[in-house]
Amino acid sequence: MKNLFSILLFFFSLILFSQDVAILKYKGGGDWYSNPTALPNLVKFCNTNIDTNINENTQTVEVGSIDIFQYPFLHMTGHGNVFFSDDDAENLRNYLVSGGFLHIDDNYGMKPYITKELKKVFPNSELVELPKNHDIFKTAFEFPNGLPKIHEHDGKPPQAFGIFHDNRLVLLFTYESDLGDGWEDQEVHNDPEDVREKALKMGANIIKYAFEN
Template identity: 65%
Template sequence: MKKIYFVLLLLSISSFSQEIALVKYSGGGDWYANPTSLPNLIKYCNSNINTTINIKPATVEPGSPDLFSYPFIHMTGHGNVAFSDAEISNLNKYMAAGGFLHIDDNYGMDQYIRKEIKKIFPNNPLIEIPANHLIFQKPYLFSSGLPKIHEHEGKRPQAYGIFIENRLVLLYTFECDLGDGWEDAEVHNDPVAVREKALKMGANIISYIFNN
């Protein structure tokens, strides 16, 4: 019965194959940070990797049944994150059913989000994703893995993941700040080359979700 339930959820996700959403979480963190990042990433993907994603991303709460309408959901922010038991259960079912969660630390989220990830997947440790993983290979090659977009503490960028049966279901990008690189140029005044690098890595994430 459980397997049938997950198959039905997976079919629900696949029927909305070109929609993405921003996660509105509780705890006090600024889930709404980087308001121009997802729209810019969507425009870039639609122009460069042949997606047809709705230009305006949805907003979804982690405990909502609407979560299953989106194959890709994105979280960002600088502060605290707190999931309820119902939200933890819903997120676990969502990813087990084929959904994908990208968490991008906008600086300050790390100490909180790791605890919440552990609650969602108590038996699946976060592991660093190697540079030869498919998500870094196409359509754009990142031979050294996750690119560095913004400096915070001078640490190297790291991409962590949760895998279910060898399938990457959760990507946590740390000391990178991809979302800042996706924002409008005037927000952070990043050089064109830096923004392009961030958008290409974002396109790799989207491509991985829609094609694997």
Template identity: 55%
Template sequence: MKKTGSLAMLIVLPILFLCASAPSFKIARLKYNGGGDWYANRTALQNLVNFCNLNLSTNMDPEEGIADVGSATLFQYPFVYVTGHGNILFSAAEAENLRKYLIGGGFLHIDDNYGLDQYVRPQMKKVFPELSFVELPASHPIYHQKYDFQGGLPKVHEHDGKRAQGFALIYKGRIVCFYTYECDLGNGWEDYGTYEGDSEATRQKALKMGANLIQFALSQ
């Protein structure tokens, strides 16, 4: 991506977010190689977008985009979501493409859908070898946008019973990637009743935290 395109992304994103009458834009799901189920949580993004349009006055297209990690189409989306349970693999060219996207103003949300952690960490190290994930404290602004989460990242699914943690990759003072671990926000965004035993109250927490991510990503 050319430098001018990167600068344009940085300038346009806050305008798109703050102006409800601006042309609609999409957020996207990241398609990757390696055999992992990148397509998991099929109804998640549509529900999150609808929630944000209703409660944040955004004007996002409810139909999600599909962004191949190595493709120029990645640069069309200000916010990209990646999830799955298994293997994820970036080639050198894909890692470089993702790096350019993130440095240029893009935002990546990694959502561990249980089992992704051991695969995604080394792949993101290919993207930013000089960076490491750091856990964000509960006081971080990402947890205090429209919705206030005093305890930090909410717990949606139990998984291994560990506490929910939010990690970030920070490049030159800007969060370029937010990683939700032992949380499973995407499951919480799916249609109510998709998972037996899930409560609507937990689903609302997940959607509100997702809205905070959108608000933070498009205005930081």
């Protein structure tokens, strides 16, 4: 236990000086690897527009690996099943309560699976919808109406849910918005430029919020 604490302390000393981000790889058969150009494009946008200095060679880390502690921000996406083992859940919980931040972007069909698995991570916490005046909607760019709608799936409004620990937002789940599709290369989904810009600006807000809170 003492050795584990020393390792965690070392990794979080790195996080204090790091702005790197990573994609979270999980078990269960869901396509964690979807939207491969999304996070690199968001990183480039942030470095250009909000004065970040993030490594544009984004990495992939497994949810159960201690390597997640090297990154203050993790991004997770997919369409289907998600499974966290007990060790995965404990590792992710330790990461989040120690200062890390996880953004989960539902690429479509993720919600029932991720909601169930998050109960392993935070058994006594629920996903709560963020109000439109939450700081995450105005850290760098103003979104007075809350989370923007990027892709249409079931005709539902976009929603942003969070999990809080000691009054700090440690996890953001974006639903019925599909921000990651808007971050992808333009030719992937042929989104209009104004739609892609909205997605990237909201993504920049999330990155900035995660780094500063």
